Amino acid sequence: MAKGFSCFSRLRPFLAMTTGLALAISTASWAAAPNGDDALVQKGEYLAKAADCVACHTAPNGKPFAGGLAITSPMGNIVSTNITPDSETGIGHYSEADFTRALQRGIRKDGGHLYPAMPYTAYAGLNSADIHALYLYFMKSVAPVSQKNQPTKLSFPFNIRALMMGWNLLFLPHDAQKTDFDHLSSFERGRYLADTLEHCSTCHSPRNLFMAEKKSAYLGGSPLGGWYAPNVTSSVNSGIGSWSEDDLVTYFKTGEVAGKARAGGGMAEAVSNSLSHLTDRDLHDLASYIKQVPAINDAQDQRPRDQYSAPVENTDLRTGETIRVDRPVVMDGAALYDNNCASCHGGNGNGSPDQHIPSLYNNSVIGSAQANNLVMTILTGVQRKIDGHEVFMPSFGDQSLVQRLSDKEIASLANYVTGRFGRGDAHLQASDVQTIRQGGAKPFLIRYISMLVLMGGLGILLVLSLIYRCFKKTGRKGAAS
Amino acid sequence: MASSNDLSADIVIVGSGVAGSSIAKELASTGASVIVLEAGPRVDRQHILDNCRNTVNKNKYDEPYPPSPWSMHPPDQSTPNAYLHTTGPDAQAYQQSYLRILGGTTWHWSACAWRYLPSDFELQSRYGVGRDWALKYDDLEPFYYQAESMMGVCGPDPKIEDLGSPRRQPYPMDALPLSYASEQFKKLIDTHTPYRVVHEPQARNTRRYDNRPTCEGNNNCMPLCPIGAMYNGIHTVMHAEAAGARFIDNAVVYKIETDASNKKVSAVHYYDPDKNSHRVTGRIFVIAAHCIESAKLLLLSADDKNPAGVANSSDQVGRNMMDHTGVQVTFMSGLDSLWCGRGPLETNVIDNFRDGSWRNERGAYLVHMVDDNQIDLATALAIDKGYVGKDLEDEIRYGASHLVRLFSHNEGMPDPNNRLTLSKTHKDVLGIPHPEVYYKLPEYTVRSCDNSRQLFKEIMGLMKGSDPRWTPGYFPQDHPAGSTIMGHDPKDSVVDGHNRTHDHENLFIASSGVFASMGTGNITLTVAALALRVADTLKKEIYHG
Amino acid sequence: MVGYSREKDRPFSAFFSFPWRRRHILATGLSAVAISVTADISSDASSPTAGADSLDFMKISLCLTDRKTLDPVLGKALFCRLIGKTPKRQAKFGQLSSIFNSQPWENANHFVTTAVKQNPDLPPLIRDILHGWYRGIVDEKVVVYRSAMMFSLTRNILYPKTYANGDLFYWTSRPPEVPLPKGQPVMKPDVPESLGK
Structure with a gap:
């Protein structure tokens, strides 16, 4: 009792x-x-x-x-x-x-x-x-x-x-x-929430050859079924080190922090179903814990992913010609942007004043080194409902009722968007989009499993695993001492 | 001219607009095989949007859809007789605009989704004019709701604003909030006249619906909703395809073939763009093309067994051409700034003139204060009035915030003399004759237009209006109907109360061609409801018939 | 056969179009890239005269609009479409330039009043230039849409159709009041009799 x-x-x-x-x-x-x-x-x-x-x-x-x-x-x-x-x-x-x-x-x-x-x-x-x-x-x-x-x-x-x-x-x-x-103490509760209950690292930690989480790259970012669960360590440029604890709590509660990030894909679900239901105290404990996770830096990240670009006006020079409906021209990235994105996000990428349509600059999806989440957002749209408040962007994938874009079109569009609002042209090819559409690049183990099996790979696996296990134990001891 | 004979389905549908696609979706969902033949091509929203932004006048809403030569449609309203040829004293009032592309004409429409009033189906019995339909409002009510759910219609709470068509369920979505301008207009009319302004029911999202976004107020419903927040027939095409229906685009049906007994249709024939002919057989055939195209096809199919055309023993195919006729004025309001054009195009309606005892002598109508962005008109006017510099900019802002447009849809009336025939002088690239329509406005409609002009003057007075610019003459509202009219008597009508042709037991018509009266409000929801009712009939037919 | 002609009064272009003969609708939002005109507008003109003319075009445009800055990209496109590629306007433009260069001007009204007094044939050209800048339209063709200057006058109130980037249900909010303008026209009106639409 x-x-x-x-x-x-x-x-x-x-x-x-x-x-x-x-x-x-x-x-x-x-x-x-x-x-x-x-x-x-x-x-x-x-x-x-x-x-x-x-x-x-x-x-x-x-x-x-x-x-x-x-x-x-x-x-x-x-x-x-x-x-x-x-x-x-x-x-x-x-x-x-x-x-x-x-x-x-x-x-x-x-x-x-x-x-x-x-x-x-x-x-x-x-x-x-x-x-x-x-x-x-x-x-x-x-x-x-x-x-x-x-x-x-x-x-x-x-x-x-x-x-x-x-x-x-x-x-x-x-x-x-x-x-x-x-x-639990505040710190322990934060850790318990992060590692055990919310199981953040299941998505945000990269996996090793055997598809187990790499403890050495804890929360360092990982591909996830076409998406990329980003680096959420305390690295300022590669992670979320520039976020305040309150920013994180706001994000957990609402799925968005204006001018920084918005949750899509699995994170939108995590916010809707789970994080937004936690008490403020627990969210602060969680945020505070996440903020002290050791930084994992990537030298190519020159600044935080939400700090790229600014509104840029351009003059929409036009041909003044209409094209027969059965003879559409191939659109370049700029035209694809204009005809699929600009109606809501604006010619200049501003979004709406209330940001129910987010700006495309200062946008972590577009400023990220990985274009996965941009491509997945285009493919699947965004759907997030929290406390009865719904955020929705239609899909441009193969079931879209608004517009179905091809792999090539999405590649051009993503390259244009990253070039204009992110850290530079992502240089995606249609084949990259195809891969992402099909759930992302397959991990080593999956790609080579048939070969491994042929080689009697399971036996090798066993040997490898024993070595790995010893190594891991030693490693742990080393870390502890 | 090679012929292939490998196409066959339980249900063969001609036309992929709201009517054809919704029947296809319903039947394909039950597992029936469905082929839909569409004369025009498959198009992408993004390309039309690009075209749209390249057109000078965003209100010429056919311009972003330059037609393919084999599926010509009227190019735009200011280029008459390029495809649809009209003659007669009111030829200009019948230059209809429509599209022949996959998904049909609802690519551009205002999305106003009115149910007809019960009286609209019984004009003859109630007012002694026109004709009755071979069905009643109650027969259609469940299908109205099905259509509203399919399209995603928002509308007012019937307990607060009863629009006169009894409902068993509320609208699928809450009403669209009125713009500031519409709200001011509503206050003015509600307070200072015996009339009222209501929220227009619209197939437009006020929340996510069918995985399409909420309306963002692009004010471009016609020629194209740029974001898919407004319902287009193409959405139902996509659902139908997902359910297994097969849509063949660029398939121009030119002949309906009947069997030896002439009781049944056995096949339809279509040309591809290279004029190769294809024959498609089936159990049941539905002509779900545009009102004008459906009648054209029936007439085109004349042969020894059906010398006046298929389904035309009554000689009513192509007759009784009706429309809503438009009256319109643009003026400068003298009241506080309104800034029309924020939000979607048509949201408010004066609905007091949809029905009344006067309908024994003049047609009904409904009135919109169109919420149309007036900035370009304001700018053009200010420049041409002779302003320059700072004064020009002040004038533009004033015009954009004070220009107001009123327009009404006025009820047409079936008259057998208003008749569609096949052109003897003009043919398309496939050798198929263009449609030609003789049109004289019914006096019933003219009196209705006169009445709405008086009302507009009254409203302009209330709004301290100045500088009125009336649209000259009468103009079409692109709601053609009546070409394959419905009735109980096979002698004076083409289809029965279930849209089945009197002449051929497996041939149905699902288009506004079957309308026996015009009513008020846009015709699309009624077309969709009739189509869904046809789908219901067909399900019984193929599974229990 | 039918009693209407397209060119004359097109009664049923009526519905949604108004029978502007030369020019028509649409354009759009704000040329925010406005930079000082003289900056480099003439730099990439192909011939020395074209360079001088295009510089004149920008200076005249600044005067006609009473603005301090204009979008040079749009300026270049308008010059090209209005003057560069349209010989019929070149002589008129020369006349307009020489009046413009004859003395300093207080503002657009001052310049246009004087210019029209000296040469009553100039208003169509002046109007064409203004239709280009404000509506983005030259000779019945769209040159720019979203970037047409009229939209800069209604920024965040009325959006270019198809580019509404307002708050959710922005249209319910009360827009600003615009007072009755006090200005006067400085050219004779040339407005189509009926708006048609």
């Missing part, structure tokens, strides 16, 4: 907003949880939000937590599973121990191995009391949905789930947080 109350007080700001409705729903719908558990259930709900479970475990227009979302990975699509407490199709039959094992070790109740699209390497750090709260929340408060899981079908050899045993041996940490969420 005592613990419950302290948890309650810790979550008060959050609870004040949501208790009424959430409790009404959870208690009215299914068997009322014992009173003592209510606060724990609330805590679990908050932690589930912080861990952003819903993002992956809900299909588009699907029921919350019922799974069915296809997550693109370099190995193929991994389909998320039903984690509602339905005992047939969900996790209703999981004991707390089963639940813990899945979260922390990536092993299902039936013994099958999960793929690390489920960030169990991050959740391995979860405190056992926090897992208890999460378990109570899922079992008592989430609505059971009867929905069968769709099978995940990866290509050989990745379809052999048991392979993950070896991988886990190498890359799965064992050090869970000893203190529960409510009793």
